[in-house]
Structures are given as structure tokens and as C-alpha cells.
Amino acid sequence: MAGLTDLTGLAGLAVAAAAACMSAPLSRRTRAACAILVAILALVPLGDLPPAAYPRGVTGDLSVASVLLLLRFALGRHFGWSSVDAREKLALQVLIAAAAVALYPLALGIGPFDPYRPGFGSPWLVGVLSLAALAAWGARMPLVALCIALALLAWAFGWYESENLWDYLLDPLLSAWALGALALRGARRLLRARAGAPAHRGPI
């Protein structure tokens, strides 16, 4: 009998599989059918384990923020919601990338300080995140506010097997997405600046 945290962990990966379907160049209805089918298949045991259990062995559980963003993407694509505001998307990527850069190297043993430790219940971390969520709400960045708030809520209720708040906020795949997007953005700006440089020089 699977426990709640197994179901939630596997469900997160099923959402990821469904979101992958939703990104396929198919008709709206086919995409939706594919997403539902893939999500169900990911959770149906074949032999000992459901298919989602295999990537789960490697990736662990996706963070609440990842699942929320994947759901936002999948539902937005199906219902034709407008894409996330560019300013908010950038803020989200910067926050995730900054957290990843601060967390992973130190948590993996570079230096005596372990930033992962406060995730087990530091009042400071919870306080800072609460303020960050409120600030994001005040700055009209609802997705940022919800990513933080739902991660806090899920952690408080023991949604996943992890007892560490960081695992609800962030995961390496989400971090890779944010860092990759920022690197791409930086590279594009650099290329644009280089391409534009002679044009600027000419008229002057």
C-alpha cells in the first residue's frame, strides 16, 4: 500500500510527463488526451513499480514549485491562458538560480556552512520566505508568491517524504531550467549587443 508521500511524489512526475505531452505539436484535443493518458500510465504499476518510480529513483520528488510551474504550463497551453508576465518570469528565474547557486555547492560540502540545515525548521528561513511571498504578492507577481506559499504549505503538512523546506522550494531540474534560461538570456543579449555594435559605430 503506497503512503501519501509516495503518491504525491509519483504524482509530481506524472504531472511532468503530462506537461511534456502538452508541449508536443499536436492538436489541442490530442494533446489533452495524450497528457491524461501519459499521466495515468505513469502511475499504473507494471510489475513491481509504476513507470514513474524509475525516474523517481534518480530525480527524487519534484519540488512543489516545479509541479506548480508544470501545471501552469500544461493548463495554460490547454485553456489558452496568456503566458506568464516576462518581468515575473525573470524574477522567478533569478530567485531560483540565486537559491540554487547559494544552496547546492555548500550543501554538497564546499565549506563548513550547510545552508540545507535551516530547511529542517529554521524560524529565520520560514520568516524570510513568508516575507518574500508577501513582497512578491505586493509586487504583483502571483506566480512567485504562490510558488513560495504552496511550498511552505506543503512542507508544513508533510506533502512529500522530505522534511526539508528546500526540497519543496527547489530541485536540481528546476534549478537547471532557471540557470539555463538566464544563461540563454545573457548569451542572447551579448550576441545582440555584438551584432548591434558596428551599427552604433557607423553613424557617429
Next chain:
Amino acid sequence: MGARAGGGGALKRVLVLVTVLVACGAGVFKVIRHAGPALFQVPRLAGPRDEAPRMQTSFISTRKGVFAHAASLVETRDGRVRAFWYSGSREGARDVEIRGAVLDPQSGQWSAERTVATREATQRSLRRFVSKLGNPVAARGADGTLWLFYVTVSVGGWAGSSITAISSKDEGETWSAARRLVTSPFFNLSTLVKGTPFLYADGSLGVPVYHEFIGKFGEILRVDGSGAVLDKARLSHGRFSLQPVVLVKTRSEALALMRYAGSESPHRVIVASTSDAGARWTPPEKSSLSNPDSALSGVVMSDGAILVALNDVEHDRDVLSLAVSRDGGVRWSAVRDLENQRGDRAAPLDQSRYASTVAALARDSGAAPADALAIAESVKLRSCRAGRCGFQFSYPYLIQAGGGDFHLAYTWNSAFIKHVRFNRAWLERQPEKWPDGRPH
């Protein structure tokens, strides 16, 4: 239309705010309920008794032709000793299982070994793929529950390890479903167990763990009665220390000894200490105990002296010794070499002489003469490469039972788990020597 859209936007905004406020409240509530720091619980141990010196050896594992490694011991409530280790066709093979056996202290006989956990059962229970199993470590919770923490890997080598826990309410006869401890934010990679767990005064369990991915360092996990990780504290950092052993001296003082995984000579056991129940640990430094990048184990005795079992040499694992410190871990003196095949290092034995030496050692260790040859053949399979054979006595695990006897289990030539049982009277009769060989 515009007014309706504006109203919808305002409603969404309010809903987001309500969610944020509820989440903040839930987070604060959880923080308030979170267990605060705790003092150590000092184990109650039997002191020296007026009894005859006693020391006996035997093999715990009996399967032939397999790799057997990383034993752990725990005393049951009725005074028996339960051993756990892992074994399979080779280290890291998919057929590796966690095995167990029980010692009857009266007869001195170990029960037949049996399977405690398998890879397949673990992955079914964890609802995730598991490719191999590793080190098990047993612990007694404050409520009497028996815990078994063991290493599981889903992908890659030992650097990809995480810790799985199972518990037993009937002294290890049956076990609960497995739960995975999440101890690292990066795919939960690279946390392993080896050292003996200990108790905090609030009933939580301290589990010494280590990482060997980007860094090689020790940590302590604090785990509650349900197996949830409450906290963790770093004992060292960098790439030079593994497999911490935490020796609780008082409610606030403890010593952590760690395997030296660095390359700079001298190769010494790494030591750190705390005087505030683990809130802070001193920077790790080299002790006077030699260490060839191998595990050690120890106990604090009733008079405060510390007894450790280790490979007290800088290279290879062909010597396994007991050492004692009577000043809290500053100075150490050698007590007794339990195994010493150093003489064969200079002139390695060929396979036939090796097999006869192993058979003789097996007989000395308590194996029946008829069994000794089969043991030697099993050891040859593990310890001979390209016609050259070596000895390895490693991964000691030392406990002191409630009755006062010491029990030491260790890997015997990568093929068997050996048990040494001795009492304080025997220990006191061993001539102690300083590290330079001078007698006390």
C-alpha cells in the same frame, strides 16, 4: 465586461493573498512545533565486574562464495545480540541483501543467517527504483523500537547513495515498510551510514552519516521516533573524512572520530569534539591514531575510558587492533591486535599457502575444522587477484551489551563476518602500549 474582468483579477489577487497568509501561518506553526536542540543521553553501562577474563571468537555469517561486509550489532531487550550485514555475489551487485543473525549469549552460538531486506522489497516499499543495497546500521530507539538504517543506491556508485530506514517492534523478527530519509538537496545523493547511532535526551536518535560525492565529510542526522529527520549537523567538510563515530562522554560532551580519506601523510584518524551537545564541533584535526582510509568503531566505557577497534596502521587493512584512551581521546595506547597478518605483506603468499593460512586462521576463529577449508576457498575467491592474495580485516562495529560484555563484528577478508566477544576483565589483562611500542 471590463468591470467583470477587473473584479475577477481582484478576486484572484485576494485568493493569492489568502493562500500566502495561510501558508505563512502553517509554516510558523510547524516551526513552533519543531523540536529544539537536545542534550545527549549518556548510555548506562555496566562497570567492571569481578569475573574471569573471557574472550571468544566465531563467525556470524556462514554463506560461502559470497561477498560479506559492513556488520552492525544491536542488543535485544532479552540480552541477545542481533547482527546485520550485507552480502551478495559482489559489492554493489543487484543480488546483495541485508542479512541478519542472532547470538544466544548463553550458548555463544549464532543462529542461521537470514534475509532481512532485499533490493526488490526495498524498491517496492519505497515506490522507486533501487539498483543496490549497502551498509546497514542498527539502532535502539528511545521507545524500544529497533531501527535499521541502510544504504540504497538508485543510480551510479556509492556516491549516489541515500539512506533507507525500516523499524521493528518485535526485536527484529518482522520489519516495517521502508522509508527513505531525505538528507541532501541534490537528488538526495550521497549520504551513507556506518557509525553507531546514539540517543538524545529528548528521545530522538543521532545517526552519524557521511557524504562521498563532491565532498567527503561527516554529519549527524537527528531522527525522531517516526523516522523523520529533525535536523542535521556537519562534523567536517572538504574531502578528507568519512564514517564518523560519535562517542558520547557526558550529556553535553562527545568526541567524533572519522576515517581519514585524504592523501596527505600522516594518515591519521580525524577527530572533532563538542562540549555543547553538538551545537558546535571543533574543527576536524588529525589524532594520534593511524588510519589507512578505513572505518573504525568505538565505545565509551563506564569509567569514561574510550575503547576503539580500528586498523591502526597507515596502509592496508591487514591489522585490526583495539586501542584505548583514558584521557577523553587525547592520548591512545594499543591494547591488542585482534588480527595481524602484516608479516605476509612483505612476502605475499601464493594461493595454496594463502588458503592453508586462511584455513588455520578460520580454525583459530572458531570454525569447525571441516568448515575451515570451505571458508578458505571462499576467501580465496574474494582476496586473490592475479595469483596474489592479501588479508583484509575491516569495518569493525563495537558495542557494549547491558551485561558488560563487548561485542565486535567485522568484515573478515571480504567474505565473512567475524565476531569477537570479550569482557572487561580480559581487556584489563591486555598489556597496553604507547603508539611507539613502549609498554605502559
